[in-house]
Amino acid sequence: MTDFISFPFYDLFHENGHVPKIREKLPSLLTGVTRSIVEIGAGTGLITTSLADCTPAEIFALEPSAGMRAVLLSRLAGRPELLERVTVLPYDALSLDLPEPAEAMVMINVMYALEPDYRKRMWPVLAEQLEPGGLLAFTWRAGGAPEARALQEVESRRVGRHTYRVLVEITEAGEETYEARYLYQVVEDDKVITEEEITGNAYRPLWETIEAELTGAGFVQADAPEGMLAWRLG
Ligand SMILES: C[S@@+](CC[C@H](N)C(=O)[O-])C[C@H]1O[C@@H](n2cnc3c(N)ncnc32)[C@H](O)[C@@H]1O
Known part of the structure; x- marks a missing residue:
């Protein structure tokens, strides 16, 4: 596991990345939800x-x-009323085991991390833990895996005298799976002070794949804001 390399960079980039757009979409997505929500892959708690x-x-x-949980709990500690x-x-x-079925489940920017076999096994587990008619909503990008491309900077943010920078190379790409190499750098002026690398597979299932998996697990598609899919347990 080398994912920890990315943790210091996470909030710096995502607070200004997907998070504001998702925050705008949540109120309409969750209209009428009052009892319980499971957030799958809560990360540092931005959502x-x-x-x-x-x-x-x-x-x-x-x-x-x-x-990630350390940052999440730190964030919650700063909002004592939420504890x-x-x-x-x-x-x-896959280990989800709730005291009673949830009213809604939300999964933001997690799909890319789930291997296909794992993902297929996950939907029935979620269905079992959701109340009848319950909502399952997640981010999803159409079009399958991105094409292979050379190393390029994707994010950078100043922190005092340093710049935190991430570069990404797509080294191999199939239909739904791709391999990416990430470089995490801390830079002062033009000097790289630290540089660490993560390489791993990521997944962008096609619509046909997702539809077959979700309907097979007993879900029916519902309306969702752009960039997301929503399903209700039938
Ligand atoms: C890109 S982060 C997204 C965090 C948060 N949802 C957000 O939008 O800021 C992906 C998160 O999914 C988590 N994750 C990866 N595999 C998972 C799994 N099998 N079950 C639950 N969470 C998982 C990772 O640990 C990581 O925190």
């Missing part, structure tokens, strides 16, 4: 606090990585 802010529901924030309402589940999605 978790927004779920708590836009609904009165109890939140179950599931996050398997101890490093009454947010439970942090320290395990992966």
